[in-house]
Amino acid sequence: MAAEKVILVTGATSGIGRACADLLHGQSHIVYGGSRAPAAAPPPWRWMALDVANDDSVARAIAQILAEQGRIDVVVNNAGVVYAGSVEDTSMEEARAQFETNFFGALRLCRAVLAPMRAQKSGLIINVSSLAGLLGLPFQGLYSAGKFALEGLTESLRPEIAAFGIEAVLLEPGDIATGVVANRIRAAASGEGSAYRANFEKVVALFEKEETAGAAPAMVARRVASLIAARNHAVRYTTGPMPQRALTALKPFLPSRFFERCLMMYYGIKR
Secondary structure, three states, rough: OOOOOOEEEOOOOOHHHHHHHHHHHHOOOEEEEEEEOOOOOOOOOEEEEEOOOOOOHHHHHHHHHHHHHOOOOOEOOOOOOOOOEEOOOOOOHHHHHHHHEEEEHHHHHHHHHHHHHHHHEEEEEEEEOHHHOOOOOOOOEEEEEEHHHHHHHHHHHHHHHHHHHHEEEEEEOEEEEEOOOHHEEEEEHHHOOOOOOOHHHHHHHHHHHHHHOOOOOOHHHHHHHHHHHHHOOOEEEEEEHHHHHHHHHHHHHHHHHHHHHHHHHHOOOOO
């Protein structure tokens, strides 16, 4: 068993976040789970109000952990939202809302914990990305864009913090059976009257079918636990259904137009 660590998991009251918090608590770590609203039933770990889209909320949460524990060893940046819609149908307000949580939320947490981690000369930041951060998904372009941005941020961050004993890694799940089907936000302009309506509905229906049949959140939680226990880390790790992981791994080795045609055929999108 690895030494007890002080861990913050964001988006902790459901899905991947809840699975991570539950498993890590069961391994005798000191776990803080942050979310905007508490879970329906009190969890066994320490719940805290945390809105990753709010500077003050993030600052208060980190200050509370440091006041109570004197350190913070691991942050699992998991909080996220999913918007769906064509790029044209997605308003600037919807695009900003997507980035505010999925990208800037993770950035806020990174910036908030780096100073205390530098002071203690250790720390691990796990940024939960997605296989959609490695390939652009039609009708979830802003979701993919936010995850692509998180990938670049993490790659840039790693060499900056290496001298201070801190590591940052990317965890890229495929389809996981969480509440994303019920919680996906459709762009307001994606309904009646959208030029993209037919393809949009077809693609989102396939998203939802695959998400419903996706891997259990516990699979991601086990990978998170293994990363926390490890001494050294690569830049990125994939998890989830193997066919999706294999397809994503092939992308760099295939002609880009061929890969694009395959993706369009898979989703039933015609030119």
